[in-house]
Amino acid sequence: MQYQGVLTKMETEFSNPINYYLVFETDFINVNQLLNKTLKISFVKYQCLNCGLDKPIYRQGFCKSCFFDIPQAADWIMRPELSTAHLDKEDRDLEYEKKVQLQPHIVYLANSSNVKVGVTRKSQVPTRWIDQGAHEAIEIVEVPNRYIAGITEVALKSHVADKTNWRKMLKNDIEDENLVHWRERLKDYIPDEAKDYYIANNSETNINFPVLKYPQKPSSLNLLKAKEFEGKLVGIKGQYFIFEDQTVFNIRANEGLVVSIAIN
Template identity: 40%
Template structure:
């Protein structure tokens, strides 16, 4: 087995367990089949922007060249701080993109990844979002009309629920179990009047199982910039990570890197 290309991240199929495919250029390779095997990931010394394809010496925001990082709307600060969306001010980097991605229904949700967290995602994108975060269970608690409102509600709720995942605990499977339905009802008591019309009462949550052969005991992050060749036994995949016996690799972090993957 040998595959070469520019890392473009994972795509998922929501089976039990989740099926992961590694995107290298235009090829999406089933990575679950590598679990239990020793695989070798070698960087080839080249990088390309995952948007425009230009050759670069450094990536920005997980795979972009500097011009795309500074000009594309998906790289604006409001993507990581949705409550600071400035579409209504007429200053969006690309208003058409904003209409398609931000001025549409969004969910605010509760998820279990390391502990319980609050987050937001576009409606119909929730499965990808939850798997990317390594959540084992998640449930939407509100549906709002725009990304900005979702961001404002998320920020408001952080006084009651964390909005961060401890990635080390997530990868080790150290999840603090919480009854999401019970917590959701408790949180509704704190909703301001302006948010109450957006409350969701469905009792359906989603559970996710990940392809993990054995739990890693000590989490050490591999760094392809400092260690251009990784050769280790793959024991699982979760969130954005390959989990090896002796370390983990954040695949998203190295989008834009040209690599060779082999057994």
């Protein structure tokens, strides 16, 4: 059986364990059903997720010209504190920016390799936590726009991490933490603009991933360099494929690549 399509972030379904799906233009693959099967992944060409052209991908699935032009790749995407739609001030496309920025956002704690703080739209809970490979997470505040979420994250980054160690996450070298205690410990550092939005009475969300075997020394696959790779799939965590030989493949980092996937 063989499939071909442009890679985009895997779709997920919150279940025990998480269900993963690769969505191509003409195919829909339940990745969980591929566990313990041998996959051959081959690079075919590029396809920018915006313009659709066969141009080298620069970042986030976009070619270089699109990355520096479209609102989906603006600085406020990665740095929410730079959001300006609440001021009616345009960055690249005010209509798009209002649509995305002026909706409820969550500042959360997630534990994947360590406890970290992050921001996501409310509509992306728990998808964002799944994509990060977090085995537990909890909301801290729910605010009305992206800017307030961003300045809250900046304030809390001085007291808790904001990055995930992907190797530690994939090795499952993790410890369970009491995120309720973490949330209460960080409460005093929430900026004044967000204090009224503090969530005092919630519990952790726990996440279980479909992994048969964790790698002890994960090695990242560079498909552009290798052109093709073959191995037995033994796990899916975050946005990674985990193979029996400890090779791991980050689907999210390879968005915009057209690949063929043969299943044996």
